[in-house]
Amino acid sequence: MKKYKVAIVGATGAVGREMLRCIFQFNFPFESLKLLASARSAGKVIEFEGQEFVVEELTENSFEGVDVAFWSAGGSISEKYMPYAVKAGCINIDNTSHFRMDPEVPLVVPEVNAEALKDHKGIIANPNCTTIIMASALNRLNEYFDIERIVVSTYQAVSGAGVAGMEELYRQSQEVLDGKEPVAKTLPCASDKKHYPIAFNCIPQVDKFDLDNAFTKEEMKMVNETKKIFNKDIKVNATCVRVPVLRGHSESVYIETKKPLDMDKVFELLSDSHGVDLYDDIENQIYPMATLFIGDELVHVGRVRKDLDNDHGLSMWIVSDQLMKGAAYNSVDIGLKMIEMGLL
Amino acid sequence: MKKYKVAIVGATGAVGREMLRCIFQFNFPFESLKLLASARSAGKVIEFEGQEFVVEELTENSFEGVDVAFWSAGGSISEKYMPYAVKAGCINIDNTSHFRMDPEVPLVVPEVNAEALKDHKGIIANPNCTTIIMASALNRLNEYFDIERIVVSTYQAVSGAGVAGMEELYRQSQEVLDGKEPVAKTLPCASDKKHYPIAFNCIPQVDKFDLDNAFTKEEMKMVNETKKIFNKDIKVNATCVRVPVLRGHSESVYIETKKPLDMDKVFELLSDSHGVDLYDDIENQIYPMATLFIGDELVHVGRVRKDLDNDHGLSMWIVSDQLMKGAAYNSVDIGLKMIEMGLL
The missing domain is CATH 3.40.50.720 (NAD(P)-binding Rossmann-like Domain)
Known part of the structure; x- marks a missing residue:
């Protein structure tokens, strides 16, 4: 070889x-x-x-x-x-x-x-980490059911902002526990003007804003890259949020498909998707969480459930170590x- | 008096x-x-x-x-x-x-x-905290544009699980910073079988599961209570997630309205909603975050933006101290x- x-x-x-x-x-x-x-x-x-x-x-x-x-x-x-x-x-x-x-x-x-x-x-x-993770999880569902649009909200780890993001979360967490004011130097975006504490907080900004449409660049990456990867006009509405997690992005994903959903088929496809780990057993409180999968290369999918009002709507919760698969x-x-x- | x-x-x-x-x-x-x-x-x-x-x-x-x-x-x-x-x-x-x-x-x-x-x-x-916060933010938009459905993902603070939830997050955070295994006793739900660490993690379970439809009770509260409060059949798709925040729930909310959206009117209505603080100036990185509003009674709304593909679609980010307004x-x-x- x-x-x-x-x-x-x-x-x-x-x-x-x-x-x-x-x-x-x-x-x-x-x-x-x-x-x-x-x-x-x-x-x-x-x-x-x-x-x-x-x-x-x-x-x-x-x-x-x-x-x-x-x-x-x-x-x-x-x-x-x-x-x-x-x-x-x-x-x-x-x-x-x-x-x-x-x-x-x-x-x-x-x-x-x-x-x-x-x-x-x-x-x-x-592609961008958030896009890769979502595209990998949705690929077989798209092949079979033809995804027309996606509404996604992310829960992104600080390591998406590099080593500095991780150091900041560690340091700020200790500052808060010690009763001090946390000092922000890096997040939400090192190159932007203002910095906010991420310890014990959620920041609805990842990367800078596109002032024309009020979405962030991170959100527009999910919009544009998803279309390019799937080579079709999937409509994407994204809200990207930084959370006080060290490593591992989570995504709350809602999709609408052209074909009506058959849940047996949904689970069959997710069980048989390359690189995807269907980790979904709510009776035993089994669902993916960021801290479970640090360092592994899979995309973990759980909380899979049909929309209550729409036979073409499906919700799921996706977790992956964004430094790995992402x-x-x-x-x-x-x-x-x-x-x-x-x-x- | x-x-x-x-x-x-x-x-x-x-x-x-x-x-x-x-x-x-x-x-x-x-x-x-x-x-x-x-x-x-x-x-x-x-x-x-x-x-x-x-x-x-x-x-x-x-x-x-x-x-x-x-x-x-x-x-x-x-x-x-x-x-x-x-x-x-x-x-x-x-x-x-x-x-x-x-x-x-x-x-x-x-x-x-x-x-x-x-x-x-x-x-x-x-009503449930997550429902109150969302209903308050959406009320005037519903009166004017007639909301037909909502897709919401929450970022819920541990104080939603009471004093025990807050103590658990403090203790576990210190355990992780000290290089120890965090011990979970309360979250995601004190009365459920398994407990998972919330420090530096996101848990996609708030309250117990409804095994029939795979949603949690917390998610079903948002579904059913929203219909009752607005006295109409608004369709709600909810994903409720616990995050390592001490106090203050955040919600990523996407709505679809019967009438097409006029963004000037949207901002006018949100500026003039009782109990709502429009906190939205992305050029200056102004958006609500949980740590900003501990102890106040308002519902803070930011990241307000029209869907890129749908004149009837709107995204926003809502934050409120769930112990207060919630x-x-x-x-x-x-x-x-x-x-x-x-x-x-």
């Missing part, structure tokens, strides 16, 4: 660390592994599975001889350096939002639209799927 | 304490104030505004000479003792779920359906409204 020269860009970040772990855990066949980050992190040693990796500075020349690179260092880094990687012949799987809506760039959840990989021109985009694992899985399809 | 002999049943609980505070804060005209609780709490002294109140044991004879009683000691207590209070000529405003769906009992949010008070037969029910304040406000209407 061919082995690949692999790079991770943004290797010291919350997602980058998980990318390294996924490459090992899911046996991505690498010959060499180059960890790239900013000059600030260069020289840092990362140990994993008994091996030591020295972080190198990302430059225009980092991709000579690299077969495939996994990117998660921010949209501006992808924008600036990825053209050099493409020119060097490297295939790039990008976890940032920069290229997602580019019509030349496939936006892929492998179990949903792997076929789109065939049209790649050196860049494949990994980011690192989906990226690595795209790479594995490309090998399987002979595209890498 | 007439002054009343008042009792609070369940005076030592999370809601009972707020009832006492609301009676003072909103100048409920009392001549005497009797605090009732179980035998266990009898004799306990509660100080408030420089006055001392000795808690008395609730018995069948507690209501002789009492004009009005505010109840929040659990459904079984209301079931057992309220008939004695009615027989004694006391008017009873009940915060438990026991009588809510009884067709003989008005279920009231004063700004929505005060007229229903006229039909009371000694008992008036206070329970104690709404109960006391029912009493004040009855005085105003000459019913007390």
Whole structure:
């Protein structure tokens, strides 16, 4: 079996660390592994599975001889350096939002639209975490019942805002428990003007606002990326909310389908969906929760129930470690799927 | 002005304490104030505004000479003792779920359906916290645009499960910060079989399950009580979730109206709704959050925006201290409204 020269860009970040772990855990066949980050992190040693990796500075020349690179260092880094990687012949799987809506760039959840990989021109985009998780859970239901629209409210963990988000929640929680005022520096959005405490709070803002339509960019990612991944005009109404959870996004999802729902078939499809764990037994209080599934790559689905008034309406509760299926694992899985399809 | 002999049943609980505070804060005209609780709490002294109140044991004879009683000691207590209070000529405003769906009992949010008070037969029910908050926010929009259905996902504070819920979140949070396993004793529902940690987690169960339709009782309260309060067949799809917030429920609400929405009118109506604070200025990151409004009696509404695909669809984010508007304040406000209407 061919082995690949692999790079991770943004290797010291919350997602980058998980990318390294996924490459090992899911046996991505690498010959060499180059960890790239900013000059600030260069020289840092990362140990994993008994091996030591020295972080190198990302430059225009980092991709000579690299077969495939996994990117998660921010949209501006992808924008600036990825053209050099493409020119060097490297295939790039990008976890940032920069290229997602580019019509030349496939936006892929492998179990949903792997076929789109065939049209790649050196860049494949990994969708937003909230979108991946929802698309993965809904894929087989859409194939069978034809989903027309979605109303979703999210419960997003602070690790979606990186290591800084996690540190902030830990620190603020202790401040509140000690009777102090919690100090906010990062959330809801590091680059926005105001910051609010997330400890013991819910913040109805993830990413910045689009002032034209009053939705946030995070919400518009769910709207636009869902349409692109399913390659159809599914209507999406999203409300994205940050909650004081360290890791694992939850989503309250309501869908309407063109075909009337048959609940036996719904459960059969969810039981037989690649990457989906149907975790639903209310009689025994079994439903997914964020703290149950840290570090696993599945999308867990529970609280599945038909709308009381509409034979075409279905509610469910979806939980997944957004650093895994929502980011690192989906990226690595795209790479594995490309090998399987002979595209890498 | 007439002054009343008042009792609070369940005076030592999370809601009972707020009832006492609301009676003072909103100048409920009392001549005497009797605090009732179980035998266990009898004799306990509660100080408030420089006055001392000795808690008395609730018995069948507690209501002789009492004009009005505010109840929040659990459904079984209301079931057992309220008939004695009615027989004694006391008017009873009940915060438990026991009588809510009884067709003989008005279920009231004063700004929505005060007229229903006229039909009371000694008992008036206070709706569930999540229902009150939503009904109050939506009332004027319903009057003008005629709401046909609602899809709601809640973010409910642990104080909805009483003092024990708050103590559990504090304790578990410290346990997690200390690197220990959090111990769960109360949530999601004290009377259910299994308990799960709420610290740094979201639990998609509030109250027990209705195994017939797979919704929880809390979700069915939102479904059934909303129809009764608005006295029309509004379709409600609810997902109720407990989050690690101490106090203050948030709700992500999507509505569909019969008349097409005019956003200028929407904002005008929300600005001019009794008990509603329109708190919505996304350009300046202004939106309601649970920690902002602890102890106030208003329903705060933000993130108001039209659906991207439907001129009859509207999303909003609602936050209110559920112990106040969701329970104690709404109960006391029912009493004040009855005085105003000459019913007390």
